[in-house]
Amino acid sequence: MHTLIVPRDERTQPMRIVPGYPQTPWRNPQEPLIKRPPTLSELTGPSGVEKRVKLLGGDIAGHGDKQAIGQLMHLKLRVVDEDGSPVGGTLVEIWQANGAGRYIHPNDDDHAPVDANFYGAARLLTDEEGAIDLRTVKPGAYPVPTKDGWWRPPHIHFSIFGGVWLSRLVTQMYFPGEPLNGQDRILNAVPDAQARERLVARLVPPTGDPFNALVFEHQIVLRGRRATPAQP
């Protein structure tokens, strides 16, 4: 299968150097990025990454006396391409803070408590419909050590492979109605308001089984559409 990748609308993607995000001016290129013709090399990519890395289950909230503390939630994630076609069988890496806003990571020395029942990582394959179901607790907000009052709103991180090298995506998902969303420097680095809106999950009515949890839906669009094969 051949994939067509076209340039993105810059307004729908984040600025590289973000006011108030102190690391960004040190790490982002000064020279203009170089345009190149995509070749087979960039229009192919790893498939079956789960043969090289270990999957981690999608129920990370725990059960019984091993249940994590926080607001229990289900995330119904769907991954599609620019045609809207589901991207099935692709690896999705998910990570998030616990209900108090703390990560299990040597870099996180925040005061917020660690939850012994919550590691906060899931690594899953999408099904044929491009869907993933995550049972977790809603992540807490946390302060960024910038000393000027920047707090990250609750969010969940995703790293997704897609079909080709240029479809690889790292993104974050936010929650609706959070007062910190309007001030977050990372969310608001995307200039286009509708593009920011699409980074926010949707709260949907719980149906059937997960009556004990909030249910959120979120859609992620990877780069690439199906290329029409050249006529012989």
Next chain:
Amino acid sequence: MIPTGEATIGPFFPPRYVDAGANDLTQFEDRKAQGEVIEIAGVVRQEDGAPLDNLVLEIWQADARGIYRHPADPRHREADAKFFGWGRAATDKQGNYAFRTIRPGAPQGRARHINVMVMFSGLMRILKTTLFFPGEQANDADPVYAAVPKARRHLLLAREEAAGRYRFDLKLRGEHETPFFDD
């Protein structure tokens, strides 16, 4: 549909996502890949020269005969079944990363090369570059190499320190800045 906005990987990418052995592409499913084993190592630095710790690199390349393990490659059925072509590494406190892989063959219309991507806290978008090998006649005609201004092309060349041992340092900004591509 409009592609989702990127965001930084942040400082808290789970360490267990950099699986042991994910930076060794020389075997797949416990079988050795065909071709010459090479090592690629380097340091990643920011503008002030400070080495960057906990930065994530991924690579993607063709096998020893220049074939991609992907259905879009017309020759993919002949690809080395023991070569996966993708790897991941993270930098240590001194900014060092290392991969073991197979010297890629030259794919159709390209010089031999390795695609490299960089993900890190403070990078709102993935940075993508391409490693080329020194002394290759085919480099100058390579469409990606040739897209880079002449004065900066040498920054895409790995340096051979010993037979099969290459150094490829990355500078994200400032003096000797690595060329990155706008895809």
